[in-house]
Amino acid sequence: MEKDGFFNTPQPWNSLFGMELESQVNEMNCSPEQLPNCFLSRNWDHSMDQSDPFESALSSIVSSPVNSHSGVPIPASENVVLKELIGRLGSICNSGEISNSTNTSCYNTPMNSPPKLNLSIMDHQIPVPIPGSLPIPRNHQLPPAPFPADPGFVERAARFSSFGMNESEFPHMVESGKVSRRVSNKQCFKTTELSIPIPGSDKKFSRELDNSMEESSLSEQIPIGETGNGYKGQNSNSNGRKRKAIPKGKGKETQFSTVSAIDNKTIGELEKEESDAKRSKSGEEGNGMEKEKEKEKIKEEWNRNQNQKQTKEAAKLPEPPKDYIHVRARRGQATDSHSLAERVRREKISERMKFLQDLVPGCNKVTGKAIMLDEIINYVQSLQRQVEFLSMKLATINPRTDMNMEALLSKDTRASMLNTMNHLDAPAQPFYGLVHARPENPLTSMMHHGSNMKSSQTHGFGEASAFWENDLQSVVQMGFQNQGPIFHGIMGTGQMKVEL
């Protein structure tokens, strides 16, 4: 019955959309009265007692933004009305000094993080004491500051939340991270998504409160006068459409920012909230990108502060169905979709450059893409020249060693040869063993051949020689330690290099 009552109340709100706000305030007055039936009486008595003195203030608050936005097109007015509604509810909550988080949570759900997330947050978090009279429960986000401060804050918070409302009306209501109004509507009625410190009954109350909030806010949002019965679904449909329409190109960021905004509310830090609200306010006055940026910042801070589970859930929420790589804008960086993509691209490329740095010798201390590219180009060119040089050597050497090639291909020597190749970098003791096994005649011939070529080692070596000689010298040193003439063959080919 209370639910029905809640359902009925939004109807007048729908019909009164864009009309006198006092009437809406009256509606507001009606709805809280029904609440005590649903909620813990003690909490709501408080709220009811203290709500009356603030009704006038509320109406003033509500009226002022509406008047200011009277000329604004429908979506803006929707936001305004919604903001006012939320503000009213929030202020009522604030003024009521509700110790129970249910009231505050339900009122604050539009502006807070998703209840599902809140639930988990609540499980993990400790109630943050907010300066003021309210023993703030975890998810109570509105400050218990003196009332004069509340309107401004409420307005800011309302605006802040309303921005999120457009994109994903009550994403927090969603169970499994779906940011859809339809789902959220369903959630209002079904689930205990709210994170409530007091389990059981409070959850139920908060749920119903959420329902009321949902209804009211939904009604506010829909410019078309729709019946209360059907508008839930219609809300979801239209709102879903609206949500999709608005942040088309930047669905990721906006949804993400929305979630981040909502998540931030769950932190329960006044400073953060106010700063967020201020930023959100300024953002709304500015362009949507700024808002996203601020919310991205907030999101980053929140991520740093909170547990990873929330982050992951929030991150999963706005993930579009396409195969996008979800990106977060970092603090102090632009959140334009193009710039985000550019940044992702740059980061990927820099990652690969680091990997290339490991591959290319002597590039450990080089920083900068241009220099690295130069080094890489030089290295690749030197390697290719080496291959050419070695192929020429092989072309000349091969005919002489037909027999040895077949021997090499045979199983006897293949393993050893491969072993030598594999251990070429290291002091190749097996190599020397293999060399010793060879007949001496070729060695002597190579010695004669190579003795003249010692001097040519330094001649004719181009750029590649710098790299070539490093390995060569290491090998030569090893050779000189054991058998010098072995490597004269290599030096002998320097002459052939000159022919190049």
Added chain:
Amino acid sequence: MSPSQQPTSTNPSSLKNQFAHRFIRALKTLNHTKTGAAHDHNQMYRRSIRVKIASYTAMASVVGSRRAWSRAVLWKIIKRSRNQGLLLRKRKRRNPNPKREDFNPFRNSGQELKLRKLVPGAETMDSWCLMGETADYIKCLVAQVEVMKTLVDLYSIT
């Protein structure tokens, strides 16, 4: 090797082994097909070119079609052999990584262009793929050079 996103499926030693196998087989066939008339400079030059092609082909075949550069190398070889065989079939080689156009306006200028010319098959890649292909290409080139060095050493001694 440092961790990277690209799959380092072949470790260097196996790469070297496989390359050595194929390269030696190619050299053997080269030696058998061509007689020992290598003293002529022209013939030696052509022979060296064949050896070079053999080495690149062997390395590309070891890598297979995993990387774009190996595919490009093999495709070039096949096309060349086909052209030599008077096959007039013209097939356009598609971009193996069809992605959206790279946003980099300086793509075809400067150092990246040089790198694209050096790495086979990297003309139509975006920068990120180019980096990956370059890394793999460098790795394989290093292995190739090492194996050839060892072969030269062995051949020169024996």
